[in-house]
Amino acid sequence: MASGNAIRGSRVGAGPMGEAERGESAPRARISFWCSNGHETQPSFASDAAIPETWDCPRCGFPAGQDRDNPPDPPRTEPYKTHLAYVRERRSDADGEAILAEALAKLRGEI
Structure with a gap:
């Protein structure tokens, strides 16, 4: 039989992780970026942060821009x-x- 002082189903540091313990999160904005392959990625930025003009596509690595119809050209290798x-x-x-x-x-x- 297990010892009587262990709490079943928990571990050290476990507990409810709510806003009260982590603090209030900053307001965020999700911005869409499209690469020349048509992939869309939506990173989230703080609402008061400067939004970059290009973002690297996580699927193909090409630069992605905010204009869906006119994405940046892929780099020439x-x-x-x-x-x-x-x-x-x-x-x-x-x-x-x-x-x-x-x-x-x-x-x-x-x-």
Whole structure:
């Protein structure tokens, strides 16, 4: 048999959680935001808070705006570039040939 001093069906800290214990909640406003995929999200803001122009959609991650018919465009993502692609942007083929010739000469002991 269980000990007689335990209160059944409760735990430490358990109790009614009403407005009296938590305090009065601030007045809130739910604002709708739509992304370019048509997802709607409704975060709640304090009624005196500044409402942002865009909000990140929790479903797809695209920016969402308050205008349902004209949502913000999704961000453009650049394709992955290799190290070689970045090098080719900085140097011409002639520069690359000159650097290669210099490195080969150094390896051969000509310099």
